[in-house]
Amino acid sequence: MICFLLIVAQTYNPDIAQIVNRVNVDSVAKFILKLQNFWTREYESDSMYKARLWIKDKFINLGYNVTEQIFSYGGREQANIIATKYGLSDTENVFIIDAHYDSRGENWGVPPYGPAPGADDNASGVSLLLEIARIIKDIQFDYTIKFVAFACEEPGLIGSEYLAEHYSSNNKKIKCLLNADMIGGDADYINDTIIIERDEDNTPDTNNLKSWAFADTLKNSYTLYTNLNTVFGPVFGSDYIPFEDSGYTVIGVFEYNWNSTYHSAYDVVDSMDVNYTAEVIKGVLAFILYVARFYPVEVTEIEFGNRFNFKKVIYDISGRKILNNKIKSGIYFMVTENKIKKILKIK
Numbered sequence: 148m149i150c151f152l153l154i155v156a157q158t159y160n161p162d163i164a165q166i167v168n169r170v171n172v173d174s175v176a177k178f179i180l181k182l183q184n185f186w187t188r189e190y191e192s193d194s195m196y197k198a199r200l201w202i203k204d205k206f207i208n209l210g211y212n213v214t215e216q217i218f219s220y221g222g223r224e225q226a227n228i229i230a231t232k233y234g235l236s237d238t239e240n241v242f243i244i245d246a247h248y249d250s251r252g253e254n255w256g257v258p259p260y261g262p263a264p265g266a267d268d269n270a271s272g273v274s275l276l277l278e279i280a281r282i283i284k285d286i287q288f289d290y291t292i293k294f295v296a297f298a299c300e301e302p303g304l305i306g307s308e309y310l311a312e313h314y315s316s317n318n319k320k321i322k323c324l325l326n327a328d329m330i331g332g333d334a335d336y337i338n339d340t341i342i343i344e345r346d347e348d349n350t351p352d353t354n355n356l357k358s359w360a361f362a363d364t365l366k367n368s369y370t371l372y373t374n375l376n377t378v379f380g381p382v383f384g385s386d387y388i389p390f391e392d393s394g395y396t397v398i399g400v401f402e403y404n405w406n407s408t409y410h411s412a413y414d415v416v417d418s419m420d421v422n423y424t425a426e427v428i429k430g431v432l433a434f435i436l437y438v439a440r441f442y443p444v445e446v447t448e449i450e451f452g453n454r455f456n457f458k459k460v461i462y463d464i465s466g467r468k469i470l471n472n473k474i475k476s477g478i479y480f481m482v483t484e485n486k487i488k489k490i491l492k493i494k
């Protein structure tokens with residue numbers, strides 16, 4: 148028997164465009180400035196802890212469920228910050244969007260540390276997490292989305308090693324992990340291209356095809372919803388690597404014009420291009436809306452026991468009319484008197 152794989156091409160969706168246009172340059176700049184103003188986010192510094200609390204609070208204030216994966220490194224307690232948005236249909240097979248929040252400067256590892264504002268590397272990546280989290284906080288998805296801010300990337304992917312180990316040893320599933328590291332571009336250049344990083348590593352090679360497929364989808368997202376050009380590049384030297392090594396599907400975004408101030412006191416917001424960062428964020432937002440399957444309309448949740456009070460005609464996901472006494476818990480569609488589609492999640 149021949150099995151046909153149904154491939155639905157991603158076409159322009161005005162609902163996605165409308166949400167993508169909520170990416171706000173001032174909001175992105177504010178996140179980056181706040182992080183750069185911690186002076187340093189080196190893993191052995193006190194202000195690393197302050198940055199951790201600030202990021203954690205941001206996610207909590209946006210209404211996310213936030214946990215920390217705590218570990219010890221450099222004689223200090225460190226934490227990966229994990230903010231979760233649970234999907235309506237699938238809570239096990241997650242999408243992860245990640246960025247490291249630590250930075251490094253010139254006096255690397257030599258106290259007292261010099262300034263390490265880390266605007267491009269990698270407040271820009273953290274701003275992607277926070278801006279997307281801000282915009283999708285009230286939007287529902289089929290799949291679960293996790294935002295992860297990693298600690299201790301700079302001393303050697305320490306934080307991501309811990310989380311990858313936790314995921315693989317517990318057989319936890321990841322649909323795709325998208326890493327954002329250095330998406331600020333360079334103020335001295337025209338920044339009109341994003342590198343989409345995909346898995347070209349053959350140890351293992353079992354995860355490469357899926358990575359390339361997601362990279363293609365991300366490329367389409369940039370073409371449909373942003374003014375950026377795209378080029379492909381390999382994943383290397385950032386927090387997706389421990390996940391790639393464990394066999395997970397990973398992709399990344401990385402600036403085309405490599406900012407020359409990184410790892411120095413001059414890596415500040417004025418050396419990068421915030422308009423470019425906002426465009427990079429738009430592409431990733433369009434991607435996650437599409438692949439994690441967002442609901443363009445309001446979702447109403449009702450308790451299973453109350454389902455018989457429900458007088459409307461409702462349909463299952465494939466469009467079949469469902470009799471009221473045949474309703475089980477799950478996702479349904481409803482059309483109200485004024486023809487507005489609603490989605491019901493019956494628990």
Ligand SMILES: [Zn+2]
Pocket residue numbers: 247268269300328329
């Ligand atoms: Zn970095």
